[in-house]
Amino acid sequence: MKLSKRLLRSVPVQNLIARMMSSYIALVRATTRWQEVMPDETRLFLDQEANIIGCFWHSRMVMMFHAWKHSDRSRFHMLISAHRDGRVIARAIENLGFRTVEGSSRRGGASALVTLKRTLDKGGAIGITPDGPKGPRMRAKNGAVKAAQMTGRPMIAISGNVSSRKIFDSWDRFCLPLPFGRGIIHWGTPIAVPRDASKEELESYRLELEEQLNELTRKADLCFGHVPITPATPLRANDLEAPPEKGAADARP
Structure with missing residues (x-):
């Protein structure tokens, strides 16, 4: 076994990496001048309801902690893989005062959805990265839509x-924000999924979510003069069935 892999399996090393990650996220949050763009429809909804399913691309995960800047952090839940990397991320999130739920698209994905439903039933909100954990980039799987239908x-x-x-x-073309800059958070509009939605209707909701996310990401990139990051090749039918792997959040901003 390579020395680097042996070190990464060490709990003290994992804790050190997690502490460095959480410290960096806190630094970015504190030193960035943030702007929020939220449709009136969404703001009105959030004024009445707190338990939503927030969806964001895997590459923008670090910035999404700012979206819940005014929330009760103890109510924030991120679905994390049981893999070693997932455990490190979980520790980093917990260092920031948030909570995590362990699950996997291969093992325990269904049970993770049940746990997230309980979180929603208690008045919180969950968050999902629809293209996680391994892509394709900026292409939504069915997990978020199934969670919306189920809950x-x-x-x-x-x-x-x-x-x-x-x-x-x-x-995912991971986007690491650098400190001491400007930031923007774009919100979409609520997408409700009926419990009795047909297979064809579920696909239309998946596409609506994917299109909203890509348009919001494009606008956010253009806001600072960046060349927009483009989605990967569209998903194949078999790729759509993986449940959500990672996500965040358990409270409104």
Whole structure:
């Protein structure tokens, strides 16, 4: 076994990495001048209802912590993989005062949805990265739509960007915000999914979510003069069935 892998399996090393991650996220939140763009329809809805399904692309995950800047952090739940990397991310999130739910698209995905439904039933909200954990980039799987159908709570697309950033050459083109810049959070409009929706209707809701997220991301990128990051090749039918892997959030902003 390589030394690097052995080190990453060490709990003290994992805790150190998690502490560094959470400290960096806190630094970005504190030093960025944020702007929020929210439709009146969404603001009116959030004034009355707090338990939503917030959906955002995997690459914009770090910025989404700002979307819930005024929320009760103890009510924030992120669905995290049981893999080693997921455990490190979970510790980083918990260092920020939020909570996590362990689940996997391969193991326990259904049970994770049940846990998230209980969270919604208690008045919180959940968040999902519809293209996680491995893509394709900016293509929504069925997990968020199934969660909305199962829980009766609407999906709301959210995206963001910052003036200073680093884009990694990863499957999702991960966007790392740099501190001491400007940031923007774009909110979409609620998408309700009926419990008795047909297979064809579920697909139309999936496409609506995907289109909203991509349009919000495009607007956020153009806001600071960046070339918009484009989606990957559209999903195949078999790729759509993976349940949500990662996501965030358990309260309104």
